Amino acid sequence: MSDDTPPRARTVPVQSATFSPEINAEIRRAAETGIYDIRGGGAKRRVPHFDDLLFLGASISRYPLEGYRERCDTNVALGTRHATKPLELDIPITIAGMSFGALSGPAKEALGRGATMAGTSTTTGDGGMTEEERGHSRQLVYQYLPSRYGMDPDDLRRADAIEIVVGQGAKPGGGGMLLGQKISDRVAEMRTLPKGVDQRSACRHPDWTGPDDLEIKILELREITGWEKPIYLKIGGTRPYYDTALAVKAGADVVVIDGMQGGTAATQDVFIEHVGLPTLACIRPAVQALQDLGVHREVQLVVSGGIRTGADVAKALALGADAVSIGSAAMIALGDNDPKWEAEYQALGTTAGAYDDWHEGRDPAGITTQDPALAARLDPEAAARRLRNYLKVMTLEAQTIARACGHNHLHNLEPEDLCAVTMEAAAMARVPLAGTDWWPGKPGGGL
Amino acid sequence: MQTLDLAQSDLRTLNATLQTAATAGGNETAWEVVNPRGAHALAVGLDGPLSVTVRGSTGYYCAGMNKQATVQVAGSAGPGVAENMMSGTVVVEGDASQYAGATGRGGLLVVKGNASSRCGISMKGIDIVVFGNVGHMSAFMAQAGTLVVLGDAGEALGDSLYEARLFVRGSVRSLGADCVEKEMRPEHHALLADLLERAGAPAAPEEFRRYGSARRLYNFDIDNASAY
Numbered sequence: 165m166s167d168d169t170p171p172r173a174r175t176v177p178v179q180s181a182t183f184s185p186e187i188n189a190e191i192r193r194a195a196e197t198g199i200y201d202i203r204g205g206g207a208k209r210r211v212p213h214f215d216d217l218l219f220l221g222a223s224i225s226r227y228p229l230e231g232y233r234e235r236c237d238t239n240v241a242l243g244t245r246h247a248t249k250p251l252e253l254d255i256p257i258t259i260a261g262m263s264f265g266a267l268s269g270p271a272k273e274a275l276g277r278g279a280t281m282a283g284t285s286t287t288t289g290d291g292g293m294t295e296e297e298r299g300h301s302r303q304l305v306y307q308y309l310p311s312r313y314g315m316d317p318d319d320l321r322r323a324d325a326i327e328i329v330v331g332q333g334a335k336p337g338g339g340g341m342l343l344g345q346k347i348s349d350r351v352a353e354m355r356t357l358p359k360g361v362d363q364r365s366a367c368r369h370p371d372w373t374g375p376d377d378l379e380i381k382i383l384e385l386r387e388i389t390g391w392e393k394p395i396y397l398k399i400g401g402t403r404p405y406y407d408t409a410l411a412v413k414a415g416a417d418v419v420v421i422d423g424m425q426g427g428t429a430a431t432q433d434v435f436i437e438h439v440g441l442p443t444l445a446c447i448r449p450a451v452q453a454l455q456d457l458g459v460h461r462e463v464q465l466v467v468s469g470g471i472r473t474g475a476d477v478a479k480a481l482a483l484g485a486d487a488v489s490i491g492s493a494a495m496i497a498l499g500d501n502d503p504k505w506e507a508e509y510q511a512l513g514t515t516a517g518a519y520d521d522w523h524e525g526r527d528p529a530g531i532t533t534q535d536p537a538l539a540a541r542l543d544p545e546a547a548a549r550r551l552r553n554y555l556k557v558m559t560l561e562a563q564t565i566a567r568a569c570g571h572n573h574l575h576n577l578e579p580e581d582l583c584a585v586t587m588e589a590a591a592m593a594r595v596p597l598a599g600t601d602w603w604p605g606k607p608g609g610g611l
Numbered sequence: 612m613q614t615l616d617l618a619q620s621d622l623r624t625l626n627a628t629l630q631t632a633a634t635a636g637g638n639e640t641a642w643e644v645v646n647p648r649g650a651h652a653l654a655v656g657l658d659g660p661l662s663v664t665v666r667g668s669t670g671y672y673c674a675g676m677n678k679q680a681t682v683q684v685a686g687s688a689g690p691g692v693a694e695n696m697m698s699g700t701v702v703v704e705g706d707a708s709q710y711a712g713a714t715g716r717g718g719l720l721v722v723k724g725n726a727s728s729r730c731g732i733s734m735k736g737i738d739i740v741v742f743g744n745v746g747h748m749s750a751f752m753a754q755a756g757t758l759v760v761l762g763d764a765g766e767a768l769g770d771s772l773y774e775a776r777l778f779v780r781g782s783v784r785s786l787g788a789d790c791v792e793k794e795m796r797p798e799h800h801a802l803l804a805d806l807l808e809r810a811g812a813p814a815a816p817e818e819f820r821r822y823g824s825a826r827r828l829y830n831f832d833i834d835n836a837s838a839y
Contacts, residue, residue: 199831312714312733315695317656317676344830356716356735356754358774361829366752370732371691371710377671380651384672387626388656 201433202343204266204522204532205492206334206425206469211442213425214476216589217582218598221568229567236563237573240487242285242464243325243394243417246386250394250417251303251325253487254283255559256574257477260422260468260491261307261327261398263289265342265351265363266429266522267495268539269296270547271531274498276300277544278551282559287327287489289429290340290365292354293319300544305396308385311340311365313355320389325418327396328381330369330407333426333443333469335435336400340365342430346525348534378414396420401446401469408453412463419454420489421446423469427492429532430523443469445592448579451484460484461575474561481562482577483593497554498547499529613639617653618646626655633659633680649689654682657699674701677718690727693720696737709746712739715756721810728765731758734775740810750777751787759806761814769822777822778803780814791825 179185190201222228229236243250259279264272266289273296279286285303288294292314298304306323308315320326331337342351342363352359372381382395397416399407401423411419423443428436447467454460467480468489480488501509503516508528512521522532530541566574569581583598584590590603597603613632615625625644632639636659643664647653651670654663657680665673668686678697687705696715703711706724713729715737722730722739728746731739736755744762751767753775763781770787776799777790786792795816803816 312695312735315714315716317658317678317695317697320676321656358829361773362831364752364771364828366733370729370751371672371694371713377690380671384652384655384675387622387652388676390627390630391623 202430202523203433203436203520204428204430205436205520206427207437207440207442209437211424212444212586212588212592213442213470214444214479216444216586217479217584217593217595219475219478219482219565219569219581220583222570226570228570229572231564231567234567235572236567238559238563240464240575242396242466242487245417245459245463246415247325247392247394247417248390249324249392251285251305253285253303255555256481256487257282257471257555257558258284258305258466258487258489259286259494260426260489261287261289261305261329262491262495263291263342263429264294264297265289265291265346265355265534267531268533268542269294270539270542270544271495271498272297273300274542274544274547274551275494276304277548278494278497278555279303281548281552282555284555285324288323290342291351292316293323294354298322300548307398309340309365310367310369311355311363312370313357313363313365317388320385320393323393325394325396326385326389327398327420328378328385328416329398331400331402331422332398332428333400333422333424333440334428335431336402336440337367338431338435338439339367340429340431343523346523346534351534375410375414378410382415394418396466398422400426401441401443404441404446405449405453408450408465409457412454412457412459416463418464418466419450420466420468421450422489423467425470426468427495442592443467443471444589447480447483447485448592448594454484461486474558474563475565477558478562478565478574478577479582481574482581483579483595486575493554494551495531497551498531499542499550500527500531502529505529612641612643615642615644616646617644617648617650622650622652626652629654629661629663630656630658633657633661635659647686651689654680657682668705677701687724688722692722693718693737696720706743707741711741712737715739719806719809721812725762731756731775734758738806740806740812742812744781747784748787750775750790753777757802757806759803759810759812759819761812769824771828772822772824774824776802778819779822780818780820783820783822786822789825789828790822793821793823795819795821 240256276297280302287305303324305325309329344360394417396418397411398420424440464486467485471488505528525533527533530538582595590597647667649670655675658678661680664683670689672691674682681700683702688703690708691710693701694713696718698717702721707722707726709727711726711730712720714733716735720739722741725743726741730745730749734753734756740759747765750769754773757776760779764783766784767787769790800816
């Protein structure tokens with residue numbers, strides 16, 4: 165037999181798009197461990213987002229404002245509907261609820277310090293209010309969650325606002341989860357749980373069901389706090405038109421709507437990636453509900469889920485939001501997923517930028533942990549300065565865009581300032597596809 | 612005794628008056644509320660050694676988040692009576708609707724009639740004594756404290772229980788996930804005797820059975836997945 169037989173032509177190996185290497189690896193992991201994948205963060209899949217929108221800027225029909233000389237204000241008041249003491253913020257970017265337990269004490273302190281330096285509010289989370297964050301937060305929103313961990317009427321009274329959490333974008337319809345690794349002595353005491361057990365928070369509030377009950381719950385909270393505090397209602401992005409309308413009916417001062425890119429401390433990956441709406445799809449229906457009820461701007465709308473830049477802030481406000489809220493971006497500003505810890509991320513089987521096993525409590529950056537040695541890596545004062553800087557930059561970016569569109573307040577941005585570069589974004593944001601005056605679903609139809 | 616009449620006064624005035632009296636201290640510690648007419652959020656957020664008697668039935672969340680005060684409802688109470696109570700005593704002479712004592716962290720709730728479903732849901736240290744029966748899903752996800760039922764308990768008692776202690780004198784329709792019957796040891800008799808006495812309950816400790824968490828759901832195990 166001769167060895168010089170020409171090689172037989174073969175097909176190139178083709179990976180299945182359906183059974184991709186990542187999918188196959190997850191099947192093998194599930195088969196081996198018998199548990200679904202749990203992780204932190206929000207949806208990682210590509211969905212229509214603010215990147216798919218562009219501002220038009222000024223032209224002959226609109227004239228711009230001069231940067232650095234002509235004012236472009238950024239302040240916002242939240243809770244003007246019923247509360248006698250609304251929150252007065254210098255910037256329309258707030259810090260979203262993240263729990264002590266999910267985050268370390270120094271990380272919560274840094275969020276409070278940074279938010280205060282930037283003139284905005286921060287928010288507690290599942291597990292109650294800590295002295296660190298109350299002490300370092302000039303304006304603190306107290307979350308009222310289904311678990312009621314650490315729920316204390318004294319904390320309600322010393323909060324600046326109350327946020328009733330119905331759901332969040334990462335897991336609308338799901339409860340909380342904090343695995344035993346992070347239930348330290350202090351976390352266990354605050355939550356009235358044995359140390360080291362998996363903490364399973366309920367998905368529904370224990371003492372009300374539906375909007376009629378919710379109206380009475382809001383009445384109770386107002387009576388306990390003397391009608392001073394703004395009452396926010398946070399909902400996961402699912403049915404934004406009807407949920408916003410029901411929130412208004414129930415008496416909320418502020419509606420917070422959180423899209424699927426919004427992060428969580430820990431939940432099932434399948435939940436994060438497959439339940440809920442992209443943030444972009446939530447805003448216009450929510451605004452429409454407020455407008456239909458005649459309360460747009462009277463009931464403020466806060467949008468969260470994937471806000472990263474001043475452009476995102478400006479786009480959310482142009483679509484009708486009064487403010488935005490950031491969680492994941494604030495953590496990155498503190499130092500989360502910083503490449504300087506790459507060697508340690510590699511040791512954990514991941515890489516900087518992709519680390520999301522926050523529930524394991526081994527965060528090299530010392531943010532999503534209760535390990536004292538890791539937590540000590542975060543200098544709360546330095547981290548607070550980074551957060552302050554980031555918030556200032558985002559605000560300047562949003563002002564730059566607003567001035568270019570001819571507006572002397574961020575709230576004067578409007579849908580007419582925008583166009584979309586994809587059909588999907590045009591449909592969701594209800595702004596014209598670039599170069600046209602049309603979007604899918606536009607009343608009256610075509611070009 | 613000072614009297615507040617909800618036929619003459621609005622809810623805000625009534626609660627503000629009681630809240631101020633509770634925190635101010637002073638000699639006027641005995642109050643009564645007449646014509647409650649099922650109003651919601653009555654006598655909520657009190658923080659002080661006040662004694663309030665509500666002469667009639669109440670709506671949702673009566674005595675919510677109570678601290679130190681004693682609130683007696685001379686009637687029946689709507690959903691969420693004494694929810695998230697921190698300390699003090701709340702007594703319902705009649706029946707209590709759903710979620711009685713929900714998430715309570717301390718104090719004593721006594722229901723002299725029956726309590727509806729989810730009594731003691733997510734309780735975190737409160738003691739609850741029900742002279743009659745409790746409905747389904749009572750003590751769901753209960754973390755700490757003691758629930759005593761002189762009558763019967765409905766379906767799924769103590770589902771997903773943590774460390775709360777449950778005592779039932781009558782029958783239990785069914786136990787919830789991870790809830791099991793446990794041995795009555797001397798310390799449980801002592802605990803129960805004290806609680807029954809403080810509640811004025813007509814029963815003896817030896818008549819009760821004890822239920823608690825099997826602790827199988829404390830850390831996830833795929834072999835227990837059917838219980839989740």
